[in-house]
Amino acid sequence: MSTDATPADRPLRRDAERNRQRILQAAAELFAEAGLDVTLDEVARRAGVGVGTVYRRFPVKEELIDALFEDRIAGIVSLAEEALAHEDPWTGFTHFMERACERHTADRGLQQIVFSSVHGRQRVAAVRERIKPLVLRILERAQADGSLRADVESTDIPLLQFMVGAAGIYATDVAPEVWRRMLPIVLDGLRAERRGVTPLATPALSQEQFEQTMRCARL
Structure with missing residues (x-):
């Protein structure tokens, strides 16, 4: 037949x-x-x-999450690989931080699934595991050349990304790009040595904007 x-x-x-x-x-x-x-x-x-x-x-919803976010998390893996391809370790490190925060801020679901193992199934978990050794290598390169503080640990990086991304999500209805102001402040603090500070291209929230953010923030 x-x-x-x-x-x-x-x-x-x-x-x-x-x-x-x-x-x-x-x-x-x-x-x-x-x-x-x-x-x-x-x-x-x-x-x-x-x-x-x-x-x-x-x-079940986890199957839909797996179908959607396997590629999105793989995109974070690609960012880490791009960072390692940079000749200058500090440039690679800052590139990874900026691009990752950019994606986390634009996609609340991606932020949740990268920083939590509650959602998703094997496909997402497998891709998530690929990120860890890459982040460690990014960190070690920047520390080895003396540009990144020696006391920074690999587990600090996702927390810092979450913190910066959370600022963008907090103010998303008022000033979604405000995270770009937060990131240089964080990166300056991660420098082993620096002369002066990085100019902040993104303006601070006005008092009115801040109060508006507090009224409409989605926590």
Whole structure:
């Protein structure tokens, strides 16, 4: 018996793939905006499909998270590899910090999944594990050439990234780029030696902006 699909089957498969892509796009938007506490029902509404369609594709939310964030976390791995390719260790270190904070700030779901093992399954966990030795090498290179403080540990780096990224998320409705002001302050503090301070290109929040941020911040 032939197992070839009939012509009538093919539109169904195309429809199913279109629905899958709509689900993934909707989930990506919602996770970036609101984080990983978004429900599959909310994803279905944003995607414009029935709840049953989402659950058939992704019976549990962790499967959807794995499908979405494996590539996103792999992007962080690529950033670390780019940093190691820089001839100057300090430039590589600051490049990694800036680009990683940029991604964490733009995608709340990514920030949560990078800094927590609560969400996701094996695919995400496997990619997350690839980041650790790369970050250690970035750190050791910058310490070996004397540009980075010798007392900084590898576990400090994700915490500092989280801290800077959190500033951007905190002020996202008022001044989402304010994290770019925070990062040079942090990097100056990580220098083993420096003359002067790095100019801050991004302005501080005004008192009015700060108060507005406090009113609408999504913690």
